[in-house]
Amino acid sequence: MPLAETGTLVAAAAAGHRAVAAFNIITLEHAEAVVTGAECAGSPVILQISENAVKYRHGRVRPLARAAAQAAAEAGVPVALHLDHVTSGRLLREAADAGFSSVMYDAAHLPYAENLAATRSAADWAHAHGLWIEAELGEVGGKDGAPPLDAHAPGARTDPEDARAFVDGTGVDALAVAIGSSHAMTSRTASLDHGLLARLAGTLAVPLVLHGSSGLPDGELAAAVTGGIAKVNIGTALNLAMTSAIRDYLAANADAVDSRKYLSLARRAMAGTVTALIVVLRDAGEPAPVG
Ligand code: G3H
Numbered sequence: 372m373p374l375a376e377t378g379t380l381v382a383a384a385a386a387g388h389r390a391v392a393a394f395n396i397i398t399l400e401h402a403e404a405v406v407t408g409a410e411c412a413g414s415p416v417i418l419q420i421s422e423n424a425v426k427y428r429h430g431r432v433r434p435l436a437r438a439a440a441q442a443a444a445e446a447g448v449p450v451a452l453h454l455d456h457v458t459s460g461r462l463l464r465e466a467a468d469a470g471f472s473s474v475m476y477d478a479a480h481l482p483y484a485e486n487l488a489a490t491r492s493a494a495d496w497a498h499a500h501g502l503w504i505e506a507e508l509g510e511v512g513g514k515d516g517a518p519p520l521d522a523h524a525p526g527a528r529t530d531p532e533d534a535r536a537f538v539d540g541t542g543v544d545a546l547a548v549a550i551g552s553s554h555a556m557t558s559r560t561a562s563l564d565h566g567l568l569a570r571l572a573g574t575l576a577v578p579l580v581l582h583g584s585s586g587l588p589d590g591e592l593a594a595a596v597t598g599g600i601a602k603v604n605i606g607t608a609l610n611l612a613m614t615s616a617i618r619d620y621l622a623a624n625a626d627a628v629d630s631r632k633y634l635s636l637a638r639r640a641m642a643g644t645v646t647a648l649i650v651v652l653r654d655a656g657e658p659a660p661v662g
């Protein structure tokens with residue numbers, strides 16, 4: 372199946388009152404696991420590579436992006452490739468010829484006016500190069516090892532009227548909203564501000580994106596979908612599955628040498644996590660059209 376486009380997958384999800392899952396990948400094993408997990412669920416999926424993952428790969432985006440794009444193109448379900456949490460103009464410009472159909476430009480840490488100006492310029496560039504673009508207003512905490520934001524701190528929630536003006540002023544195609552989730556949570560104990568989500572969904576015409584979804588229990592993920600979230604970003608849950616599979620294997624096999632022994636278990640564990648989370652999101656939304 373040819374590489375899908377993020378904009379198409381998100382638009383179809385939003386129109387059908389469903390959500391598409393977007394998983395952060397760091398290694399080729401992550402990408403293979405996401406594809407396998409989505410194939411088992413029989414659902415489309417988005418592979419995403421963050422700026423931090425690019426930094427981990429010595430600042431080079433193309434080796435992993437091209438491998439992921441190829442895995443996506445050979446998948447039995449529609450799979451798109453997205454560049455996530457970009458702050459660098461240089462990396463943004465590399466997105467156009469590395470297989471990505473979309474980018475999330477992240478200036479959420481800046482004051483409102485600066486976020487708007489920087490995001491408008493990124494959106495103009497992205498659209499001129501055929502890329503769908505997501506941005507963030509109100510800061511989803513926990514990025515780069517930061518502690519989760521105080522839920523009541525200024526900027527820790529997205530104001531609906533600010534968001535309307537931000538979307539109109541920037542021309543972005545989707546908006547990541549701060550409604551109570553936080554990045555890099557290793558326990559599924561977060562809860563969302565469902566009243567705020569309802570106000571955002573009623574105010575904004577663009578699809579809404581949830582970040583930091585690993586910290587949400589199944590019921591909150593399902594409620595996010597029924598509340599109007601159309602793209603659900605998940606990263607830490609995969610690393611939890613991967614690391615725990617490797618830790619268990621090495622604990623039982625202290626003299627292990629062949630990395631394929633534990634990476635295959637890690638890949639299988641991640642694929643199981645992907646399928647389970649896609650099923651939670653799918654069961655919450657309206658049934659997809661058959662055929
Ligand atoms: O953009 C990526 C995500 O927001 C993933 O967050 O690692 O907390 O699931 P997470």
Ligand code: ZN
Binds near residue numbers: 604
């Ligand atoms: Zn995020």
